Amino acid sequence: MAQLSGSDVSKVESDILQTISLADTVVTLVREPSRSSWRGEALDDNGQSRIPVLRLLEFEEHLVFSDGKVDYPTKAVEETGQVKGLGEKFRLYWGASNNHQSPSPGLGPFPELPPAGVSCWSYFLYALGIHPGMQVASWRPSIDGYINTQNGGVEMEIDGSVLCHIINPYSTTPDPDPWACQEEEEMPNRREAKQVTFPFGELAWSTVEGKTHAHFKPGLEKELANAKVPFGDEVGSKFEPGTLIASYLTALNHGASDPNFQLASPTAPISERIDRFVKCFMALAKGGREPLIISRDWLEEAALIKRRVLAEGGSNRSFYDDIIDAIDAVDKSEMPRDTKGFIKHEIRLRFFFEKDSFHFYLDGGTETSGPVPFYWIERLSKEVLESYKSHPAGTWKRTLYESRHDVQSVLRVYHACT
Secondary structure (H helix, E strand, C coil), X not given: CEECCCCCCEEECCCCCCCCHHHHCEEEEEEECECHHHHHHHECCCCCECXXXXXXXXXXXXXXXXXXXXXXXXXXXXXXXXXXXXHHHHHHHHCCCCCCCCCCCCCCCCCCCCCCCECHHHHHHXXXXXXXXXXCCEEECCCCCCCCXXXXXXXXXXXXXXXXXXXXXXXXXXXXXCCCEEEHHHCCCCCCCCEEEECCEEEEEEEECCEEEEEEEECCHHHHCCCECCCHHHHHXXXXXXXXXXXHHHHHHHCECCHHHCCCCCCCCHHHHHHHHHHHHHHHHHCCCCCECECHHHHHHXXXXXXXXXXXXXXXXXXXXXXXXXXXXXXXXXXXXHHHHHHHHHHHHHCCCCCCCCEEXXXXXXXXXXXXXXXXXXXXHHHHHHHHHHCCCCCHHHHHHHCHHHHHHHHXXXXXXX
């Protein structure tokens, strides 16, 4: 998750994986031995083991219901059986058809860590706060018999979309230098990765003969049982209780968790797309807002608008080159050489070519343009655009002139999200 500076509550979720290749697949957590506490649900009336299945509808309902939070009680609480807000705890652990659902028969008040040697998916579900009796996991008959693996056992099937919902809120990425600037394309892109690290273990997957198989390597026992908050405590604490997962799902479906930051549809007229683009980034620059989650697709669409407006899709550098020439033409008494170099650097940061995209300044790091470069950017870009008035209708430069007000508005948008 890329964290933006400039406001303590401004956050960007740039790895939402709605287009990840996993999303349209069924992922199999490979068969392993014992089923542990799931045995009571796993066996059918004839004592035959069924296949556990994690589907999107049930998992999304679970996420929304719990707001994605997993909070195991301490040992002292387990021993006394007393928990502050008992009804809330039971709803979290067991699911609910009402606010006072009791634990499933035969189970203690709180789920225990699966014993050694059980299926990897038992640990995976435990770490996510999913336990027998919650009706989050479903079961299907095993009509194809056991697949011969190195140690036998029972597999689990997980919708690829469910796995994306697990990777997005709970996985971790190495913390970069807080003053470092990261380009969007340089940030960890889990669409291409085949493994991911969680605070409670590691998940890796591969595709064999068209089927995706995954394996979960549990972390330490205390890590499995640790409390978990989507996107970490720092981000999770910024949201009003009960709104974090709803915000995440909104960003997944609409690009941004706040409707005020949603870009126009890619099929909308370019003028409308530019207008929404500029308004969104002006609002981002102001800071002092509520927590915000935006998707990678949102960032890609924003960068696409930049490239289209300023560089004819990213391949035409003529407008940029003309501004650079205009800088060189300014008398040195008005703009010293060092200042020219700085202004050129600022201009380059505002143009997007080919795969250029937005940068993120993480917690603690900031970078802003002062009044001097802003004055020159405004003045010289306006002069260059006015010079395009004489170009033939239908040409790229004449198009820039005719939309010069929009062009300058897009040029004002800085390369870094702050």
